[in-house]
Amino acid sequence: MIAFLLRRLGVAIPTLIGATVIAFGLIRLVPGDPVLHMIGERGASPEVYAEMRARYGLDRPLTTQYFLFLKNALNGDFGESIVSGQPVWHEFMDRFPATLELGLIALSLAVLIGIPLGVVAAVRRNSLFDYALMSVSLVGYSMPIFWWGLILILFFSVKLGLTPVSGRIDFAYDVPPWSGFLLIDVWKAGEGWPAFKSALVHLVLPAIALGTIPLATVARMTRSSMLEVLGEDYMRTARAKGLSRMRVIFVHGLRNALVPVITVVGLMAGSIVTGAVLTETIFSWPGIGRWLVESVLARDYPVVQSGILLISLAVIVVNLLVDVAYAWANPRLRGRL
Amino acid sequence: MSSGGAVESPMTAPSSFGEFWFVFSRNRGAVVGLAIVALFAFLAIAAPWIAPYDPALISDGALLKPPFWSEGGEPGFWLGTDDVGRDLLSRLIYGARVSMAVGFLVVVVSLAVGTLLGLVGGYAGGWIDAVIMRLMDILMSLPSILLAIVVVTVLGQSLVNAILAVSITVIPGFVRLVRAQVLVEKSKPYVIASRTFGAGPMRQIFINILPNCMAPVIVQGTLGFSDGILNVAALGFLGLGAQPPTAEWGTMLSDARSFIESAPWLVTLPGLCILILVLGFNLLGDGLRDALDPRLQK
Numbered sequence: 226m227i228a229f230l231l232r233r234l235g236v237a238i239p240t241l242i243g244a245t246v247i248a249f250g251l252i253r254l255v256p257g258d259p260v261l262h263m264i265g266e267r268g269a270s271p272e273v274y275a276e277m278r279a280r281y282g283l284d285r286p287l288t289t290q291y292f293l294f295l296k297n298a299l300n301g302d303f304g305e306s307i308v309s310g311q312p313v314w315h316e317f318m319d320r321f322p323a324t325l326e327l328g329l330i331a332l333s334l335a336v337l338i339g340i341p342l343g344v345v346a347a348v349r350r351n352s353l354f355d356y357a358l359m360s361v362s363l364v365g366y367s368m369p370i371f372w373w374g375l376i377l378i379l380f381f382s383v384k385l386g387l388t389p390v391s392g393r394i395d396f397a398y399d400v401p402p403w404s405g406f407l408l409i410d411v412w413k414a415g416e417g418w419p420a421f422k423s424a425l426v427h428l429v430l431p432a433i434a435l436g437t438i439p440l441a442t443v444a445r446m447t448r449s450s451m452l453e454v455l456g457e458d459y460m461r462t463a464r465a466k467g468l469s470r471m472r473v474i475f476v477h478g479l480r481n482a483l484v485p486v487i488t489v490v491g492l493m494a495g496s497i498v499t500g501a502v503l504t505e506t507i508f509s510w511p512g513i514g515r516w517l518v519e520s521v522l523a524r525d526y527p528v529v530q531s532g533i534l535l536i537s538l539a540v541i542v543v544n545l546l547v548d549v550a551y552a553w554a555n556p557r558l559r560g561r562l
Numbered sequence: 563m564s565s566g567g568a569v570e571s572p573m574t575a576p577s578s579f580g581e582f583w584f585v586f587s588r589n590r591g592a593v594v595g596l597a598i599v600a601l602f603a604f605l606a607i608a609a610p611w612i613a614p615y616d617p618a619l620i621s622d623g624a625l626l627k628p629p630f631w632s633e634g635g636e637p638g639f640w641l642g643t644d645d646v647g648r649d650l651l652s653r654l655i656y657g658a659r660v661s662m663a664v665g666f667l668v669v670v671v672s673l674a675v676g677t678l679l680g681l682v683g684g685y686a687g688g689w690i691d692a693v694i695m696r697l698m699d700i701l702m703s704l705p706s707i708l709l710a711i712v713v714v715t716v717l718g719q720s721l722v723n724a725i726l727a728v729s730i731t732v733i734p735g736f737v738r739l740v741r742a743q744v745l746v747e748k749s750k751p752y753v754i755a756s757r758t759f760g761a762g763p764m765r766q767i768f769i770n771i772l773p774n775c776m777a778p779v780i781v782q783g784t785l786g787f788s789d790g791i792l793n794v795a796a797l798g799f800l801g802l803g804a805q806p807p808t809a810e811w812g813t814m815l816s817d818a819r820s821f822i823e824s825a826p827w828l829v830t831l832p833g834l835c836i837l838i839l840v841l842g843f844n845l846l847g848d849g850l851r852d853a854l855d856p857r858l859q860k
Contacts, residue, residue, distance in 0.1 A: 236699060236703075239696050239699070239700065240699060240700045240703045240704070243697075243700035243704075244700070244704060247704075247709075247712055251712050251715060251716060254716045255715065255716050363591075363841065363844060363845070364837070364841060366844065367788060367792075367837060367840040367841040367844050368837060369792055369795060369796065369812075369833055369836045369837060369840070371795075371796055371799045371800075371812070371815065371833075372815055372829075372832075372833025372834075372836060372837065373833075375815070375819065375822060375829050375833065376829070376830065376833070378822065379822055379826055379829060379830070383822060383823050383826075494705075495703065495704065495705040495706070496705070496706075498705040498707065498708070499705045499706055499707040502707050502800070503796055503799070503800070506799075506800060507819075517708075517711065518711075518800050518801075518802070521711055521714065521715050521802060522801055522802075526715075529711070529715055533708050533711065533712060536705070536708060537704050537705075537708060540703070540704065540705055541703060544703060
């Protein structure tokens, strides 16, 4: 286990360094004076300009600048947004839980629906259900989710009037952040059912949009992994012992078939971020994806630079935790990862 | 399709083109995929002749006209017009041109760079291989959209930069694939025999090994089209790719968002084009995989 941890860290650390280099290089590769980028177009007094230059060590060699950047980051200093004047770290922490909540719900949808569908398709191989599911999942897999989100809005919000078009909760509710997960915070704030329902209907469409590609992936993976397991000798043995069909499929089959599926789901953090950027833009979801895109469009360089670093860091840490959790739960994986 | 020529050559031995076609044509999905791709390729090439209007032509009297089958539609504009009076059908046809070109460029750039890096890394081994693979690990573990945002932030928002950004994110797939294949081929007798006859690294890599790595690369290349088209359209949608008034499907969608209630056809149709074309390439890629390389079959 220790050897596994070290090996896994050996991959995560260079990636982390790579992310810092990319974020560091970003603002310096943009043509023009980095300080002017950081101050923004409205300009600043010569004193502020000089202070900024000193703070980022821009008069010193590039390597010194890089280490200064690392030192600032380690001290939690990620610079300030040009647009809002707020520290980037605060802006990130305000928005990160919203993305996390959306991502977790989307992934849960994908797993809870995708795995049973994949199992049924594998058990009834070449049936009409199997063909239908595989066709639909290929469509889901090819889905431009920025369009899919708009179609969901068009149907459920505009035509049927069932769901709101944007945001996380109705304006009528004032929910102070506690966990950052609105579905939990509404109870803490004592707003009760109506607020919970409001948060839930706001969440449904974005979660479907974000969960579609993972759902298609999980269903297809479960099917192919289950098909492989169904052909194993131990499955025949289990049947021959006289165990019921359901027991064989779910206890003996599914448990083994789930290993590759869970690994893939765990490593979806990166693609969830990519999806979140699009989903949040469509549904005006106040998470880190929309924040990042708006900052790029507003040329808010400090936010883009630190935002990229913080989001990469989050993804790397999640991937690492997922790997470690699996290795702990399933010793067979340790050699493979 | 560029794969037609490659398929006939001895690269994919032992299957000749006839055998390939036999397997491929029995796969209904693959044939549908090929038909979709062929249709869009035709639209892309023939756009100036078949589009009823110039995609940028503004008809003052026809703003937000619905398609001809709905109430208020005009027969002159089959699929209606957008908010400034441009013919939607013409813009969709020209959009096929943009998306096919985007997919092609993404695949060419990432395939060329990725194959080269994979060949060099796999053949050279040692620290060169280690450096290349670590770089690819970094590229793969960061969310692709972040890399794209970095490239677009540095170089500015344009279609060309979006293509470049997406190409970079597709490279690692090719590198890993080619490298794995090279590692297998490198120790085969024909390569060793060639070396004993004095073949240098260039000959080994490009003449002996490369052709035997082509089957999975062709499959990956086809799937790369769908990645490229989807991601460049996504950047266009976010305002980080093609800029208006380019007739690019993602950008058109982004423009149409504010008309989702009054002119839903402006939202549904461009996205449907993206979906169908991406689906076509995915079907084609799966079919090619089954036909070209039985070992990869699932």
